[in-house]
Amino acid sequence: MRRFEGDKLVIASHNAGKIREIRALLEPFGVEVASAADFGLDEPEETEDSFAGNARIKAHHAAKGSGLPALSDDSGITVDALDGAPGVHTADWAETGNGRDFPMAMEKVWTLLEERDAPTPRRAAFNCTLCLAWPDGHDEMFEGKVRGQVVWPMRGDQGFGFDPVFLPDGETETFGEMDPARKHAMSHRADAFRKLVHACFA
Numbered sequence: 045m046r047r048f049e050g051d052k053l054v055i056a057s058h059n060a061g062k063i064r065e066i067r068a069l070l071e072p073f074g075v076e077v078a079s080a081a082d083f084g085l086d087e088p089e090e091t092e093d094s095f096a097g098n099a100r101i102k103a104h105h106a107a108k109g110s111g112l113p114a115l116s117d118d119s120g121i122t123v124d125a126l127d128g129a130p131g132v133h134t135a136d137w138a139e140t141g142n143g144r145d146f147p148m149a150m151e152k153v154w155t156l157l158e159e160r161d162a163p164t165p166r167r168a169a170f171n172c173t174l175c176l177a178w179p180d181g182h183d184e185m186f187e188g189k190v191r192g193q194v195v196w197p198m199r200g201d202q203g204f205g206f207d208p209v210f211l212p213d214g215e216t217e218t219f220g221e222m223d224p225a226r227k228h229a230m231s232h233r234a235d236a237f238r239k240l241v242h243a244c245f246a
């Protein structure tokens with residue numbers, strides 16, 4: 045396991061919601077954080093069919109392009125009654141050809157569940173795979189998960205993506221309703237970060 049020894053890191057993501065969360069999660073470690081956009085890096089195509097595969101593509105692309113260690117996050121929601129869909133394709137389901145429409149994607153998930161007459165609760169999980177890659181090609185991977193259910197209608201305007209329809213187990217508020225600090229304490233991203241920090245930062 046390689047430790048992070050530098051003082052600067054690139055977040056290999058173009059998603060503003062994720063970048064905000066990752067900055068907050070890394071803040072306590074005194075690491076200076078830049079985003080892929082700060083380096084004018086383009087978005088590589090996510091051609092793999094696993095979270096780990098796509099996380100690797102994004103982190104190595106940014107590490108090579110910036111000359112700094114780069115941290116990527118590949119994530120998505122997997123719905124049990126949809127055989128794990130949308131999963132690694134979560135962002136694709138929101139693609140309209142003219143930006144992303146998450147309310148449309150969330151409605152599509154709910155409609156499919158209704159069509160299948162899926163039993164309630166509609167079990168689901170958020171998954172997050174982090175890849176920390178160095179410019180010399182070395183990398184470390186960490187996985188996080190949180191289980192819960194898909195609810196309808198959408199609830200709350202905090203967070204991003206599928207947050208308004210995900211109710212984590214043991215909670216009364218969706219990720220869209222809860223205080224960001226609470227999401228940071230219990231999310232799939234927080235779970236993966238605990239492992240990253242333990243291995244590479246603490």
Ligand SMILES: O=c1nc[nH]c2c1ncn2[C@H]1C[C@H](O)[C@@H](COP(=O)(O)OP(=O)(O)OP(=O)(O)O)O1
Pocket residue numbers: 056057058059062087090102117118119120121134135170203204205206207219231233
């Ligand atoms: O905490 C979350 N709360 C709500 N929705 C979430 C979350 N985490 C991932 N998601 C959804 C939306 C995101 O668009 C997709 C991941 O797709 P994914 O390719 O990993 O990210 P992305 O394309 O948005 O940004 P980028 O690849 O530049 O890091 O899953």
Ligand SMILES: [Mg+2]
Pocket residue numbers: 090135
């Ligand atoms: Mg992406």
